[in-house]
Amino acid sequence: MGIYLNPDNDGFWRATHSEIYVDKTGLIEYTNKCLNTEQQYICVSRPRRFGKSMALKMLAAYYSRGCDSRELFMGYKIEETESFHEHLNKYDVIFLNMQQFLIEKRGRDVIEYLEQEVLEELLENYGNLLTKPVVGMAAMLRKIYAKTKKKFIFLIDEWDCVMRERQESEEMQKQYLDFLRNLLKDQSYVALAYMTGILPVKKYGVHSALNMFSEYSMIDQFVFEEYTGFTEKEVAALCEQFRMDCSETESWYDGYLFTEFRHIYNPKSVVEAMRRHKFSSYWTTTETYDA
Template sequence: MGSYLNPGNKGFQESLNSKIYVDKTGLIEKTNAALNTRQKFMCVSRPRRFGKSMAADMLAAYYARGEDSAELFEALKISKAESYEKHRNQYDVIKVNMQEFLSMTHSMDEMLVMLQKYLIFDLMDHFETVRFRDEHNLIQVMKDIYSKTNHSFIILIDEWDCLFREYKQDKEAQKKYLDFLRAWLKDKDYVALAYMTGILPIKKYGSHSALNMFTEYSMTDPGDLAEYFGFTEKEVFALCEKYDMSFEEAKMWYDGYQLIAHRQTGNEIYSMYSPKSVVEAMLRHKFGTYWNQTETYEALKIYIQMDMDGLKDSVVRMLAGDAVSIHIGTFSNDMTTFATKDDVLTLLVHLGYLTYNSTAETVSIPNKEVSQEYINARRYFR
């Protein structure tokens, strides 16, 4: 067990030990179905504090060799799935948080050097009987391991998009980062599953993406993962009963993210709630603003100030309860490239400050908690 290779169960164990834990292990059945298929590349983007890191911890605990996680999962939903026993603790898992490496370095080049150095250290320490062609090349090291063991890896990348949020203007660094991820992951036999989480979908250059092998699941198109993008109405109702809190108030404060799962049997609409907000409200026994006390609030102020194509007027309309038409197709999946008001509104959907109705192609302010932040920023509407 290393820091990044098969990192253990501690993260998921802490989630299970928490006062409030909502079972989202059904996600594992979805990732099991993608293993060693053309759908093995998954990028899940959703707002801050919507359970992205918890999901990565859960997947690491389930898949990783070295520790038997049966006791953790035996009472959870995934234990009833047909694929449960087949894949539990059967893979070598690499789990990295890109924000950690970005915070420890001062440039993109330095970050990538450190990332590869640390991963190679864990890999060579664990697979000590393997002879390596190039001990300084991460891709070749993983190829050599796969050639010797015939065991593929599950790669979990948390905060994959942090570079695009902190190096907003550095297009060269962004391109170099995407090229590294493509070279590391694409067309590699040693990848059984690559699962990335972030706030932003994968960056597009023109009409193309360097990571076009990934299936994206986002706030504008959650696919069949919609029910794992927060707490469902049923889950919130159960928590309100348990903690003797008003479900009607919880709905007013935190409901409003309408995510549509498009399926062969028809569309299914999920009414999703911010997990951070619901948990805080239950534990504090008080409804209020909890989720949006993050750095993304600064983005809300900055982008409203731009007032592109009458953006402020659209915000005023949405504060009055209106929905505003939007075209999301031109959004470049970064925080600086904006051609129209629609691009800014699409970014606010991914940040969690708006909700998108894919059927009507409109956006609106989801709930009282979020609307309060627009009210706080009302001086920028003038």
């Protein structure tokens, strides 16, 4: 297991062993259906504190060859599906947190730093297959796939942080989008690419770099509705468990109205209210309003 290549399941383990965990593993049944299809490019855009990073940790725990997560998923919804064992810990996973790379680059080019870090782990695992040096992640992944026929799953958190935090640098933004396009678009080694962010991909459609992604935003979550936040049924169960008033919980945290799941609650706020046994504006205290 590595930091970026085939991470372990520690993040999801912590989530499932926390005081409150709401089962959202049904999402995996959908991503399993998307593997190696035209729907394999998924971008989920939501505000902060709506479980985006948690979903990525769950997907990493399920797909990564770097761990054995069979027991970790026992008793959850995904275990009941036909595809559970077929894909469990069967893929090479590359997990990228773009916020981390942007913070740690320390004057270096962010793409150069990212590639350096990931290439190091790829060489540790697959260096014996290469007969000569390879420049760039995409080139190396093509070589690896040609030799092994093993496909990769890409999980990218905060994909849009470069766009949000480097708004003044159009050159950096273009370089970054070109990097993502070259890494992911029309590459035989991609089995699934799942990105999360705050801003919609279509905002940057002028570059046509990421037009292969299907986007699921707060105005159209499609099959992701019940995984966007806590559903009415889930909140009712928590209110009963923690002896909190359902009506007041709804008045505080029932913030989104979708097509199938009519009431979707902010997870961060509900969890804090249950744990503290007190209603308050927990979500607005976690970030600035423009984050």
